[in-house]
Amino acid sequence: MSAWLEEVAWNEEGLVPAIAQEVHTGQVLMLAWMNREALETTLQSGHAVYWSRSRQRLWHKGEQSGHEQVVKAIHLDCDHDAVLLLVEQKGDIACHTGRHRCFFKRLEKGNWTSVEPVLKHPNSIYGKSG
Amino acid sequence: MSAWLEEVAWNEEGLVPAIAQEVHTGQVLMLAWMNREALETTLQSGHAVYWSRSRQRLWHKGEQSGHEQVVKAIHLDCDHDAVLLLVEQKGDIACHTGRHRCFFKRLEKGNWTSVEPVLKHPNSIYGKSG
Numbered sequence: 001m002s003a004w005l006e007e008v009a010w011n012e013e014g015l016v017p018a019i020a021q022e023v024h025t026g027q028v029l030m031l032a033w034m035n036r037e038a039l040e041t042t043l044q045s046g047h048a049v050y051w052s053r054s055r056q057r058l059w060h061k062g063e064q065s066g067h068e069q070v071v072k073a074i075h076l077d078c079d080h081d082a083v084l085l086l087v088e089q090k091g092d093i094a095c096h097t098g099r100h101r102c103f104f105k106r107l108e109k110g111n112w113t114s115v116e117p118v119l120k121h122p123n124s125i126y127g128k129s130g
Numbered sequence: 131m132s133a134w135l136e137e138v139a140w141n142e143e144g145l146v147p148a149i150a151q152e153v154h155t156g157q158v159l160m161l162a163w164m165n166r167e168a169l170e171t172t173l174q175s176g177h178a179v180y181w182s183r184s185r186q187r188l189w190h191k192g193e194q195s196g197h198e199q200v201v202k203a204i205h206l207d208c209d210h211d212a213v214l215l216l217v218e219q220k221g222d223i224a225c226h227t228g229r230h231r232c233f234f235k236r237l238e239k240g241n242w243t244s245v246e247p248v249l250k251h252p253n254s255i256y257g258k259s260g
Contacts, residue, residue, distance in 0.1 A: 019161065025156075028158060031149065073236055076235040082160075
C-alpha cells in the first residue's frame with residue numbers, strides 16, 4: 001500500500017469526500033466520495049474515479065455519459081479528511097441532470113431555486129430507459 | 131422547522147458536508163460539516179457556522195481567530211447531500227495552520243507536499259497555550 005494513501009484520514013467506512021473543481025473556471029462542480037482504490041486509480045489513470053455509495057462500486061466518472069474528468073492536481077486538506085481535485089470537465093457537463101455542475105440550486109427567500117440551465121437533456125446523455 | 135432545511139439530505143448523524151469557496155478568488159478554502167442548527171444559524175446570521183465533529187458543538191467560524199466567513203450565497207447539489215457556501219474570508223486566513231486555506235497540500239511524486247505559505251503563525255492567531 002502506498003504511504004500517501006495511508007496518510008488520508010479515511011472515515012469508518014473507508015471513504016473520504018472529494019470535491020471536483022473545474023481548473024479553468026474555478027467552479028465547484030460536485031462532491032463525491034472516494035475509497036482507497038478510487039483515489040489510487042484516479043492518480044494512476046489521470047481520470048476521476050469515485051466510490052458510488054448508492055451502487056457500492058467504483059464509479060469511473062463519465063463511464064456512461066462520456067463526461068469524464070481529467071485530473072490536473074490532487075489536493076488534501078490540513079486534517080487529511082477531504083480531497084480537492086482540479087479537473088477538466090469533458091463535455092462541460094458534470095451533473096447527471098445535464099447541467100454544468102451539481103451545485104445548481106441556490107437558497108433564495110427560503111427556497112432552493114435552480115439557477116443554472118440544463119445544457120443537454122439526460123435522455124440524450126444516458127439514453128431513454130425502457 | 132423550515133421546509134428548505136428538511137429538503138437537505140442529512141446523513142445518519144444529521145450532518146451534511148459544506149464546502150466554503152472564496153467568492154472573489156474562486157478558491158476552495160475548506161470543507162466542514164453542518165447540522166440543521168448550523169445551517170439555519172448561518173442563514174440567519176450571514177456568517178458561516180459549522181458543526182465541530184471533534185468538539186461536538188456548534189462552531190462559529192472565526193470565534194477564536196476572528197477569521198469569520200461572511201456568507202454571500204448558499205448552494206445545494208442535485209441530490210441534496212452537499213452544500214456549497216460562497217464566502218468572503220475575513221483576515222484572508224481560513225486554516226488553523228495560518229494559511230489562506232486548508233487545501234494547501236498537493237500530491238507531488240507520491241508525497242503530500244505543502245505548496246502554500248503560512249501567512250500568520252498560529253500562536254499569534256490563537257495565543258500560545260500554557
